Amino acid sequence: MRSDDLLTVGEVGARTGLAASALHFYEREGLIASSRTAGNQRRYPRHMLRRISLVLVAKRLGIPLGEVAEAFRDLPMDREPTRADWQRVSRVWKVRLEERREAIVRLEKELVGCIGCGCLAMRSCDLLNPEDVLGADGTGPQRLGAVTAGRAAAASPTHGRPRTEGRGLPP
Amino acid sequence: MRSDDLLTVGEVGARTGLAASALHFYEREGLIASSRTAGNQRRYPRHMLRRISLVLVAKRLGIPLGEVAEAFRDLPMDREPTRADWQRVSRVWKVRLEERREAIVRLEKELVGCIGCGCLAMRSCDLLNPEDVLGADGTGPQRLGAVTAGRAAAASPTHGRPRTEGRGLPP
DNA sequence: CTTGAACCTCGACCGCGGTTGAGGTCTAGG
DNA sequence: CCTAGACCTCAACCGCGGTCGAGGTTCAAG
Numbered sequence: 001m002r003s004d005d006l007l008t009v010g011e012v013g014a015r016t017g018l019a020a021s022a023l024h025f026y027e028r029e030g031l032i033a034s035s036r037t038a039g040n041q042r043r044y045p046r047h048m049l050r051r052i053s054l055v056l057v058a059k060r061l062g063i064p065l066g067e068v069a070e071a072f073r074d075l076p077m078d079r080e081p082t083r084a085d086w087q088r089v090s091r092v093w094k095v096r097l098e099e100r101r102e103a104i105v106r107l108e109k110e111l112v113g114c115i116g117c118g119c120l121a122m123r124s125c126d127l128l129n130p131e132d133v134l135g136a137d138g139t140g141p142q143r144l145g146a147v148t149a150g151r152a153a154a155a156s157p158t159h160g161r162p163r164t165e166g167r168g169l170p171p
Numbered sequence: 172m173r174s175d176d177l178l179t180v181g182e183v184g185a186r187t188g189l190a191a192s193a194l195h196f197y198e199r200e201g202l203i204a205s206s207r208t209a210g211n212q213r214r215y216p217r218h219m220l221r222r223i224s225l226v227l228v229a230k231r232l233g234i235p236l237g238e239v240a241e242a243f244r245d246l247p248m249d250r251e252p253t254r255a256d257w258q259r260v261s262r263v264w265k266v267r268l269e270e271r272r273e274a275i276v277r278l279e280k281e282l283v284g285c286i287g288c289g290c291l292a293m294r295s296c297d298l299l300n301p302e303d304v305l306g307a308d309g310t311g312p313q314r315l316g317a318v319t320a321g322r323a324a325a326a327s328p329t330h331g332r333p334r335t336e337g338r339g340l341p342p
Numbered sequence: 343c344t345t346g347a348a349c350c351t352c353g354a355c356c357g358c359g360g361t362t363g364a365g366g367t368c369t370a371g372g
Numbered sequence: 373c374c375t376a377g378a379c380c381t382c383a384a385c386c387g388c389g390g391t392c393g394a395g396g397t398t399c400a401a402g
Binding site for chain 4: 179190192193196200208209210211212230235236237
């Protein structure tokens with residue numbers, strides 16, 4: 001056992017369940033930091049374990065690392081996160097969870113309504129015409145998908161920018 | 172307007188909001204199919220629009236394409252999906268949604284409980300020690316993360332296989 | 343028949359969250 | 373001092389869900 005209170009990357013990995021490569025990655029992403037020995041090896045202060053544990057919580061919550069980094073921006077690297085720090089961060093994450101839950105509940109409602117309709121009368125289906133993009137126009141070309149890009153699609157982790165494309169074919 | 176009832180990829184794209192590249196991709200993945208002209212251009216029967224609309228619904232629900240393909244395995248490509256087809260598929264997807272909602276609700280509960288504790292007493296925190304992996308042992312090396320890989324982590328879209336690694340450091 | 347728009351294939355690339363491996367260096371125990 | 377094992381960097385690669393562009397072909401209107 002080492003005498004001082006700095007941990008090697010292997011020790012941190014053993015205590016957090018993370019691979020060294022993941023710790024390197026988090027460091028590149030600015031989520032954690034380390035000092036170096038004379039021979040360029042990483043040494044972590046003990047309180048970095050707390051920070052890493054917050055990252056792991058966020059991971060379990062499905063928070064993307066970029067958002068974690070954003071939440072960490074005002075937590076200094078060189079001290080333990082305080083109770084107030086954690087409460088501030090966790091409140092934000094709680095809101096994220098609530099949003100996702102509500103989005104899922106909405107989808108469930110739509111889906112249940114849609115099972116009844118058999119989705120064979122497509123123009124009246126909420127699932128096929130989300131956000132009421134297409135009014136009551138019954139015939140002719142229809143846009144079925146086109147999520148309308150309002151970040152409201154919180155259930156699906158799509159990354160591509162939405163297609164910018166003119167409506168249907170000219171009649 | 173074309174006289175027969177086959178649609179070009181551009182027409183299908185206009186009606187579904189999908190790019191031609193996405194339709195090609197879905198075809199490579201076996202989700203949809205097309206016939207070809209003598210000059211090798213795709214032609215889609217009209218009922219393929221229904222199939223595509225099911226894919227779009229699944230996308231909105233956050234169902235990965237692989238699962239959609241699996242759900243489509245018993246729907247023949249050459250006819251319209253029937254009401255019974257849709258009900259069978261949608262029931263499966265409803266279960267998926269329920270699972271995700273329940274996972275989120277669980278996480279929300281844990282998070283709320285955890286805001287109170289301030290997460291400074293880490294060994295009693297459900298979020299940091301999910302699934303009760305670590306008993307009541309207070310001191311020494313602890314595994315903080317290690318999601319336990321039971322597909323129950325339905326909230327987070329992680330793809331890497333979980334690390335296979337022995338416990339913490341030997342004491 | 344000509345022409346321009348639409349279509350084809352193939353391969354490279356994006357972001358995300360990392361892993362794997364090659365090739366080389368450091369550190370701690372004996 | 374020696375050596376095994378831990379560590380370093382850098383680059384390439386994975387799956388997912390597609391997009392983009394090059395280079396070439398086809399279709400349909402006039």
